[in-house]
Amino acid sequence: MGPRTAAETFRKRTADAKHYRVTLYGSLAATGKGHLTGNAVREALAPARVQIIWKPDFAKKRHPNALTIDACDGAKRGVTATFYSIGGGAIEEEGSSGKRAGDVYRISSMKQMLAWARTRGKTIASYVFETEPAIEKYLAKVWRVMRQAIRRGSTASGVLPGVLKLERKASSYHAKANNARSVVRDVTLVFAGALAVAEENASGGIVVTAPTCGAAGVLPSVLSYIAQVNGVTEKKIIEALAVAGMIGNIVKTNASISGAEAGCQAEIGTACAMTAGAAAYLFGGTSRQIEYAAEMGMEHHLGLTCDPVAGLVQIPCIERNAMAAMRALEAAIYALASDGMHRISFDDVVATMKRTGHDLGSAYRETSAGGLALHFTKNGKQSISIGIRKTKRRKRP
Ligand code: SF4
Structure with a gap:
């Protein structure tokens, strides 16, 4: 989404160009073919001819997801711009300071958020609605799109695009949930929702970035499960989305939601924190309990690599959405059973995630150069084998 937005932005500035050169750097180039980045950029610049240069071994200092676009002809020939895809579809341009979440929300840490809620006796959701009154309508649309993604993903079948030829699983999980009972039914239902959205994303369908496309299944699956089982109103769900958004903004402002910048802890970890906080809110948790749930959602994903x-x-990624959805529910329930007091704050864990992300080698930050990615080549073939080496049995003397 980021590269597409960058290309659309540049296209508007150089409308008469018929030839562009796009250079993809760092992890944007390393995983660009799998993420269909080339297609997205070509579509955004169509009908112009687009030459794409892949530079996976060169990462820009500001962010590992970078692209430079050059207009090669027309009135704006020679015009060039470099963009950074900073996660969740957001972009920043070289030479700009970048519009960050903090520009809209004066509160940029959980500590400030809790102090605001405590002194006024109000909820986190009410802060969001007071700051951005129009967002309520927008969040209603977000919820609609989330439910549509679950519905579509739960009935779709077949193989996902790409060399892995991975079968969609959400519909069979959904059917199994309907035939199961008690805890097995509930857990399978949460899995099914997360798989449905993650598979929609993998097939190029419409999903809500929450906070990113790769982690888009966590929040809708848990909200949909709670709505179904606890019968909460749409108004409450929209408030829970506001809580989740506030948590995501705090992470984005103080650390990162980009797997290329800080590993999967930044994507799935943030999705889990947002969802845990939203679930705690729906279960009637206090702001302190919401903070605790979000802290656990992130803390227990620290160090998670992107591979x-x-x-x-x-x-x-797809299974990871299902696992994180359950972990978010567990974190919410755990926090609800406490008085909300704990030692490591959400802000501390966000700072730790940022440091941990920078300590991760680049092979573990969306380059497909390490971890699980090593088990397959770029064309989906098994590349190395692991297993238990058979040792010869010694003869007994
Ligand atoms: S491993 Fe995590 S961060 Fe990396 S692409 Fe998959 S979901 Fe995104």
């Missing part, structure tokens, strides 16, 4: 197999957002 998408064959550069596709499929393995481990």
Whole structure:
């Protein structure tokens, strides 16, 4: 989404150009084929001719997801711009400071958020609605799109695009959930929702970035499960989305939601924190309990690497959405059973995630050069084998 937005932005500035050169750097180039980045850029610049140069071994200092676009002809020939895809579809341009979440929300840390809620006796959701009154309508649309993605993904079948030829699983999980009972039914239902959205994303369908496309299944699956089982109103769900958004903004402002910048902890970890906080809110948690749930959602993903197999957002991403959805529910329930007091704050864990992300080698930050990605080549073939080496049995003397 980021590269597409960048290309659309540049296209508007150089409308008469018929030839562009696009250079993809760092992880954008390393996983660009699997993420269909080339197609997205070509579509955004169509009908112009687009020459794409892949530079996976060169990462720009500001952010590992970078692209430069040059207009090669027309009145604006020679015009060039470099953009950074900073996660969740957002872009920043070289030479700009970048419009960050903090520009809209004066509160940029959980500590400030809790102090605001405590002194006024109000909820986190009410802060969001007071700051951005129009967002309520927008969040209603977000919820609609999330439910549509679950519905579509739960009935679709077949193989996902790409060299892995991965079968869609959401519909069979959905059917199994309907035939199961008690805890097995509930857990399978949460899995099914997360798989449905993650598979929609992997097939190029419409999803809500929450906070990114790769981690888009966590929040809708848990919200949909709670709505179904606890019968909460749409108004409450929209408030929970506001809580989730506030948590995501705090992470984005103080750390990162980009797998290329800080590993999967930044994507799935943030999705889990947002979802845990939203679920705690729906279960009637206090702001402190919401903070605790979000802290656990992130804390127990610290160090999680980003190593998408064959550069596709499929393995481990799809299953990871299902696992994180359950972890978010657990974190919410755990926090609800407490008084909300705990030692490591959400802000501390966000700062830790940022440091940990920078300490991760680049092979573990969306380059498909390490971890699980090593088990397959770019064309989806098994590249190395692991197993238990058979040792010869010693003869007894
Ligand atoms: S492994 Fe990487 S690509 Fe997959 S969900 Fe995590 S951050 Fe996104």
